[in-house]
Amino acid sequence: xxxxxxxxxxxxxxxxxxxxxxxxxxxxxxxxxxxxxxxxxxxxxxxxxxxxxxxxxxxxxxxxxxxxxxxxxxxxxxxxxxxxxxxxxxxxxxxxxxxxxxxxxxxxxxxxxxxxxxxxxxxxxxxxxxxxxxxxxxxxxxxxxxxxxxxxxxxxxxxxxxxxxxxxxxxxxxxxxxxxxxxxxxxxxxxxxxxxxxxxxxxxxxxxxxxxxxxxxxxxxxxxxxxxxxxxxxxxxxxxxxxxxxxxxxxxxxxxxxxxxxxxxxxxxxxxxxxxxxxxxxxxxxxxxxxxxxxxxxxxxxxxxxxxxxxxxxxxxxxxxxxxxxxxxxxxxxxxxxxxxxxxxxxxxxxxxxxxxxxxxxxxxxxxxxxxxxxxxxxxxxxxxxxxxx
Amino acid sequence: xxxxxxxxxxxxxxxxxxxxxxxxxxxxxxxxxxxxxxxxxxxxxxxxxxxxxxxxxxxxxxxxxxxxxxxxxxxxxxxxxxxxxxxxxxxxxxxxxxxxxxxxxxxxxxxxxxxxxxxxxxxxxxxxxxxxxxxxxxxxxxxxxxxxxxxxxxxxxxxxxxxxxxxxxxxxxxxxxxxxxxxxxxxxxxxxxxxxxxxxxxxxxxxxxxxxxxxxxxxxxxxxxxxxxxxxxxxxxxxxxxxxxxxxxxxxxxxxxxxxxxxxxxxxxxxxxxxxxxxxxxxxxxxxxxxxxxxxxxxxxxxxxxxxxxxxxxxxxxxxxxxxxxxxxxxxxxxxxxxxxxxxxxxxxxxxxxxxxxxxxxxxxxxxxxxxxx
Ligand SMILES: Cc1cc2nc3c(=O)[nH]c(=O)nc-3n(C[C@H](O)[C@H](O)[C@H](O)COP(=O)(O)OP(=O)(O)OC[C@H]3O[C@@H](n4cnc5c(N)ncnc54)[C@H](O)[C@@H]3O)c2cc1C
Numbered sequence: 182x183x184x185x186x187x188x189x190x191x192x193x194x195x196x197x198x199x200x201x202x203x204x205x206x207x208x209x210x211x212x213x214x215x216x217x218x219x220x221x222x223x224x225x226x227x228x229x230x231x232x233x234x235x236x237x238x239x240x241x242x243x244x245x246x247x248x249x250x251x252x253x254x255x256x257x258x259x260x261x262x263x264x265x266x267x268x269x270x271x272x273x274x275x276x277x278x279x280x281x282x283x284x285x286x287x288x289x290x291x292x293x294x295x296x297x298x299x300x301x302x303x304x305x306x307x308x309x310x311x312x313x314x315x316x317x318x319x320x321x322x323x324x325x326x327x328x329x330x331x332x333x334x335x336x337x338x339x340x341x342x343x344x345x346x347x348x349x350x351x352x353x354x355x356x357x358x359x360x361x362x363x364x365x366x367x368x369x370x371x372x373x374x375x376x377x378x379x380x381x382x383x384x385x386x387x388x389x390x391x392x393x394x395x396x397x398x399x400x401x402x403x404x405x406x407x408x409x410x411x412x413x414x415x416x417x418x419x420x421x422x423x424x425x426x427x428x429x430x431x432x433x434x435x436x437x438x439x440x441x442x443x444x445x446x447x448x449x450x451x452x453x454x455x456x457x458x459x460x461x462x463x464x465x466x467x468x469x470x471x472x473x474x475x476x477x478x479x480x481x482x483x484x485x486x487x488x489x490x491x492x493x494x495x496x497x498x499x500x501x502x503x504x505x506x507x508x509x510x511x512x513x514x515x516x517x518x519x520x521x522x523x524x525x526x527x528x529x530x531x532x533x534x535x536x537x538x539x540x541x542x543x544x545x546x547x548x549x550x551x552x553x554x555x556x557x558x559x560x561x562x563x564x565x566x567x568x569x570x571x
Numbered sequence: 572x573x574x575x576x577x578x579x580x581x582x583x584x585x586x587x588x589x590x591x592x593x594x595x596x597x598x599x600x601x602x603x604x605x606x607x608x609x610x611x612x613x614x615x616x617x618x619x620x621x622x623x624x625x626x627x628x629x630x631x632x633x634x635x636x637x638x639x640x641x642x643x644x645x646x647x648x649x650x651x652x653x654x655x656x657x658x659x660x661x662x663x664x665x666x667x668x669x670x671x672x673x674x675x676x677x678x679x680x681x682x683x684x685x686x687x688x689x690x691x692x693x694x695x696x697x698x699x700x701x702x703x704x705x706x707x708x709x710x711x712x713x714x715x716x717x718x719x720x721x722x723x724x725x726x727x728x729x730x731x732x733x734x735x736x737x738x739x740x741x742x743x744x745x746x747x748x749x750x751x752x753x754x755x756x757x758x759x760x761x762x763x764x765x766x767x768x769x770x771x772x773x774x775x776x777x778x779x780x781x782x783x784x785x786x787x788x789x790x791x792x793x794x795x796x797x798x799x800x801x802x803x804x805x806x807x808x809x810x811x812x813x814x815x816x817x818x819x820x821x822x823x824x825x826x827x828x829x830x831x832x833x834x835x836x837x838x839x840x841x842x843x844x845x846x847x848x849x850x851x852x853x854x855x856x857x858x859x860x861x862x863x864x865x866x867x868x869x870x871x872x873x874x875x876x877x878x879x880x881x882x883x884x885x886x887x888x889x890x891x892x893x894x895x896x897x898x899x900x901x902x903x904x905x906x907x908x909x910x911x912x913x914x915x916x917x918x919x920x921x922x923x924x925x926x927x928x929x930x931x932x933x934x935x936x937x938x939x940x941x942x943x944x945x
Contacts, residue, residue, distance in 0.1 A: 299905050301836035324906045368911035370901075370919070437706070441933050488898075495923065496931055499705030500732040503779060503924040508771035509610070511911070523773050530901050530919070531909045538905060540846040560838030571835030 184230050185237070191216055191228075192241050204248035208284040211242075217283045221267050225275045226283060233464065236417060251285045257327060258282040258289030261408040262335055269352070269393040269401050278333065278354065290331035291409075292322040292355065292379060293402065297570060299324075300541050302337070302406075303346045303399060304560070304568065307381060309338035309353065316340075316353065316391070318361075318384045324535075328364045328377040329513070331357045335405060336386075337398050339565065346565040350398030354390045361385075371527045372509030409536045410480045417461045424487050424529070425453040427522055428494040435497055442497060449490050456482045474550045481542040484532035491526040498522060575877050577870035588646055592653035595626065600659050602914055608660040609775040609917070615661055615738050624693025629667045633675075637687035644807065648814040648869035655818030658917045660776040662696050662735035668811045669734065669804060670697035673743045677755045677792045677800030686741070686757070697741040699804065700730040700758075700782050708930040710745070710753050710798055715784060717746040717754055717791075724791055726756060726784045732928070736760075736780025737769040744782075744789065745801055755797030756789035763787070774924035776917060806882040807872060808929055813865040813885035816893040816925055820861060823893075823900040823918050824854045830904055847903060854896050861885075861892035879942040887935035890926040897922040 182190075191214050199210045211217055212226045219235045221227025242249050252259050259282060266278055281287040298305040307320025318338055328334065334355045341349035355362070361384035366374035393401050421429065432446050456479070463476040495502035506521045520528070533539040547553045560568045599622065608614050623629060632647050633639025647668070654663060667690070674686050674697075689695030704712055715728025726746050736742070742758040742765070760767060764787040772779050793800065828851050831842030841847045868881035897919040901908035908915040926932060 294906065297835075299836065300841075301838075304836070304838075369909050370911060370916035372911065435706070439933075492923075496927070499707075499931070500702060500779075500927050501705035503732065503773050503927040505771045505773040505775075509775060526923070527916075527920075530898065533902060534905055534909060538902070540844070543846070556844075558837065568838040569835060570838075571833060571840060 184234060188216070188219065188228070188230065188234050188238060189241070192238055196242075196245050196247065201246065201248055204251070205284045205286060207248055208251050209280065212280050212283045217279075218263055218267070221263075221279075225267065225272075226263075226279050232467075236464070251283060255282060255285045255288050257291050257335075258287075258333075261291065261405050262289045262333075264408040265335065265392065265401060265405050268404050269397075273389070274354075274392070282333075287332040288327055288330050290325050290327045290334045290357070291405065292325055292328070292334040292336040293405075294324045295321060296323050300538055301560075302402060303350065304565070304570075305337060305339060305350070307336075307338050308342075309340050309351060309386070311340075311388075312385075314388050316351075316386045316388065318353075318355070318381045318386060320381050322379040322381075324367070324376045325364075325379045326376045328357065328379050329366065329374075333357065334379070337402050340395055340398075342566040343564050344396075345562050346560065346568065347399045348396060349565055350402070351395050352392045352398040352401035353386050354392060355381075355384065355386050356390075359384050359386070366513070368511050370530065371524050372511055373514040374512070375514050406537065410542075411476075417464050418457060420454065420457065421450070423453070424490040424494070424525065425450055427525065428490050428497065431494050431497045431522060435499075437497070445493060446497075449486070449493060453486055453490065456486055474546075477542075477546050477550050480536065481539055481546070484539055487532050488529045491522065491529040494522045495526045574867075575871050575874060577867060579866055579870075585646065585649055588649050589653060591626070592628075592650050593656075595622075596653055596657040596659060600657055602658075602917075605658055605660055605776060605917065613737060613769075614775065614778045615735075620661060620693055620696075623661075623663065624691075628663070629693040630687075630691025631667065633671060633687050633691040637683065638691035639687065644810065644872040645869050648810065648865070651811050651815045652818035652821075652865075655815030655921075656822045658776050658819065658921055662698065662738050664777070664808075664811060664815070665698040665734035665739070666690060666696045669699040669808045670741070670743050672807045673699055673755060673797075673801060673804035674792065676803045677797040679793055682757075682790075682792060689740075695740050696735070696738050697743060698734050698736055698739040699743045699745075699808075700733045700736065701745045701801070701805070702732050703728065703730060705731075706931075708934050710802065713745045713747055713753050715744065715746040717748050717756060717789065719749065720788075724756060724789045726758065726787045726789045728784050730782040730784070731770075731779075733767075733780045733782050734928070735778050736767050736782050737778060739767075742782065743792070744784065745797075746789075748796060750796075752796035753798040753801065754795070755792040755801055757792055758784070758787055758789045772924065774920040776921060777924060803875065803878075805929065806878050809882040809886040809935070810865070810868040810872060810878075812925055812929060813861070813882075813889035814869055816889040816922070817858065817862045817865045819918050819921055820854075820858045820889075820893040820896045823896045823915070824851070824858050826915065827851055827854060827900045827903040834905075841903075850899055850903060854899060857892040857896060861889040864888045880939065883935040883938040883942065886930065887932040887939065890922070890935075891932050893922040894919075894926055 195214055199207045215228035216238050217226035219227050219230050220232040222229050266275055293302055295305050309316045309318045334357050336353045336355045338351055339349050340351040361382040363380040365378045367376050367378055368374045459475050460479050505523050548555050627640045630639030631642050635641045671690050717724045717726050739760045742760055744756045744758050745753050748754045764785040766783045768781045770779050770781055831847050831851055832840055834841050864885040868885035871877040871881050901915045907913050
C-alpha cells in the first residue's frame with residue numbers, strides 16, 4: 182500500500198466512524214489516527230509521512246464537510262506551536278500538549294513581541310531568573326493575539342543579559358492562568374481587540390515547561406517564526422478564493438462595466454493567481470526536499486496584495502465604501518467569518534506588520550536568499566545590556 | 572492651455588489665519604476632543620461650532636453685506652489645511668464650504684440675503700444633498716424628482732452619503748426639473764416628508780446620512796436650472812477637500828519622521844534604515860507634489876475654465892497622496908500604528924473616505940481628461 186492509499190484509508194475510517202456533531206471528539210479521533218500533523222511521529226498526531234500529504238487530508242475532510250476550523254480557532258498553536266514542540270520538545274511535552282491543542286481544548290498564544298522589541302525580537306527584555314526547579318518571570322509582552330482565551334503561551338525570555346542578545350534567551354511554555362499573569366485588551370483600528378498586552382509579575386514556571394536548552398531560545402524562536410511565515414501566505418488555496426473572491430463578488434454585484442475598474446480588477450486577479458501558483462510550486466519543491474527562493478516570497482507578496490485588493494474592493498463600492506456597517510464598538514471580535522469589505526480593508530493594514538514586517542522580510546530575502554552583504558551591525562557582538570535602546 | 576500665473580508667497584494675512592487656526596485647533600480641538608466627538612452619537616458639539624463661528628470661520632468667504640468676513644478661497648483653503656491636519660470633526664466642509672458655495676453660485680440676490688447670514692453666523696447648518704448611488708458622482712445620476720406645485724416645488728427621492736446630513740437645518744438638494752435639467756432646491760430639514768438617518772461612517776470624524784424626501788415642499792434656488800452653479804460648487808468642494816488632504820498628509824509625514832528618529836530597533840533609530848528613511852523621503856515628495864496642486868487650485872477658483880483643470884487635478888493627486896502617506900504612516904509605526912489608541916488610524920480613515928466622497932481618483936482623472944480635450 183502506498184503512503185497515499187494508507188492515508189486515504191485512514192481518512193475513510195475517520196469519516197465513517199466519527200460524527201461531525203461533536204467536533205472536539207472528532208479532532209481527538211483525527212489526532213489518534215495520526216491525521217493531525219501527518220509528518221509528526223506516530224503517537225504524536227502523525228504517521229511519520231511526507232508533510233505534503235497533510236494538504237490532501239485537509240482537502241478530503243473539507244470536501245466531506247468535516248469540522249476543520251480547529252486550525253483557524255487555534256491558529257497559533259496548530260499552525261506554529263505544534264511544529265515547535267515537535268522539533269524542540271521532549272516526548273513527555275509532546276504528549277502533554279499536542280492532543281488538547283489539536284482538539285482546541287487548550288488555545289495557544291505567542292508571547293514574543295514587547296514594547297521595546299518587535300522587529301528586533303532578540304532585543305527583548307522580559308527576564309526569567311532560575312529558582313530551584315522553577316523560573317521566575319517578570320516583564321511585559323504586547324500585541325499578543327488570543328492571550329485572553331489562551332491556556333498556554335509560547336514565551337521567549339532573557340535569562341542572561343551579560344552575553345550578546347541572541348545567546349541569552351530561553352524559551353518556555355507558560356500557563357496563562359498562573360498567578361501574576363495579567364492580560365489587558367488592546368483595541369485595533371477595526372474597533373476590535375484581537376490582541377492584548379500581557380504583564381508578568383514574578384510568574385513561576387516549572388523547569389519542565391522549558392523548551393530546549395537554557396540559552397537556546399533564539400533557535401526555538403526561529404523555528405516558530407519560520408512556521409508562522411509559512412502559515413501566513415504559504416497555504417495553497419483554490420483559484421479565485423481569498424480576498425480576490427470578495428473583490429470579484431463586489432464587482433459583479435455592482436453591475437459595473439467600467440473598463441478602467443475592470444482592468445484593475447483583472448490585474449489584481451492575475452497577481453493573486455501568480456501568488457497562488459507560486460505557493461503551489463513552493464509547496465511541491467519543499468515536498469521534494471529542494472525548497473527554492475519561491476518559498477520566501479509568499480508572506481511578502483500576500484501582505485502587499487491583500488492590502489491592495491481590499492482597498493480596491495472598497496473603491497469598487499464607491500461612496501458605500503465610506504460607510505462602516507455596525508460602527509466602531511470597541512469589543513472583542515465576534516465570529517471571524519462575516520467581515521464586510523470595509524473591515525477587511527482596515528484589517529489588512531496589519532498584514533505587512535504581523536508575523537514580521539515586510540521590510541524585515543525583504544532584508545531576509547536580500548541577505549539569506551540572495552546572499553547580499555548584511556547591513557553593518559553594531560548590536561550583535563556586544564552584551565545585550567549595552568545595546569542602545571532609544 | 573497655459574496655466575495662470577499665481578503667487579504662493581505667504582502674506583501677513585494668510586500667516587495670521589494659519590497661526591490663529593493652528594493655535595485654536597490645538598488648544599480647543601486637540602486629539603482628545605476629536606476622539607470624544609468621534610465616539611459620540613452625533614460627532615458634533617454645538618458650543619464648539621459657535622466658537623468657530625465667533626472666530627469668523629463659518630462666514631469666511633461670505634461677503635460682509637451678508638454678515639461674513641469677505642475673504643476668498645485662498646484664505647479658506649488655509650483654514651481647511653489646518654483642519655485637515657487636526658482631523659477636525661464637524662460640518663465645516665458640508666456647511667461653510669459646500670452648501671455656502673452652492674448658494675453663492677446658484678441663488679438669487681434675495682435668496683442669498685435670506686440664507687447667507689444664518690450660515691455666516693453659524694446659526695444655520697446646511698449641507699448639499701446630491702448623490703444617490705454609490706458610484707454615481709455625475710450629475711446625470713441625479714434621479715430625485717422636482718414637481719411644480721402652486722407657486723413652489725415638491726421633491727421626491729432618496730439622497731445618500733449626505734455629508735453631516737443629520738446635523739443640517741437646511742438641505743440644498745439637487746433634483747430633476749420637469750424638462751430634465753438639474754435644479755437646486757432649498758429644503759427645511761424639519762419639513763414634513765423629510766427623514767434623515769445617520770449611516771455609520773468609515774471615517775467617524777465625518778458623518779454621512781441618508782435622506783428620504785417624500786413629497787417635500789421646496790424652494791428653487793435661482794431662477795432656473797442650477798446645474799452650472801452646482802457643478803461650480805462641487806469643483807470648489809474638490810479644491811477644499813484637496814487642501815484638507817494636504818494638511819492631513821503633512822501631519823502623517825511629521826508623525827512618521829518623529830517616530831523614525833526616536834524608535835530604536837537593532838540598537839539604532841529605525842530612521843537609519845534606508846527602507847524607512849527612503850519611505851519618509853518619498854512621503855515628503857508626495858506631500859509636496861500634492862500641496863502644489865492644491866495651492867494652485869485654491870488660487871484659480873475665480874477662473875471657471877482653469878478650475879475645470881485645476882480642481883480634478885488637485886482632487887486626484889491629493890487624495891491618492893494622502894491615502895498612501897496615511898497608510899505608510901501605519902507601516903512606519905509597526906504594531907502601535909495598528910492600534911486604536913494611536914492616532915494614525917484617524918488619518919488613514921479620513922484619507923480613505925476622502926478618496927470616495929466627491930468622486931474617486933479615476934473619476935477625477937476622467938474629468939481632467941475631458942477638460943484637456945483628450
Ligand atoms: C495584528 C497583529 C497581531 C500580532 N500578533 C502577535 C502575537 O500574537 N504575538 C507576538 O509576539 N507578536 C504579535 N504581533 C507583533 C508583530 O510581530 C510586531 O508588530 C512586528 O514584529 C513589528 O514590531 P513592532 O511593532 O515593534 O515594529 P518595529 O519593529 O518598531 O518597526 C517599525 C518600523 O520599522 C521597520 N524596521 C524595523 N527594523 C528594520 C530594519 N532592520 N530594516 C528596515 N526596517 C526596519 C519596520 O519594518 C516597521 O516599518 C502582532 C502584530 C499585529 C499587527
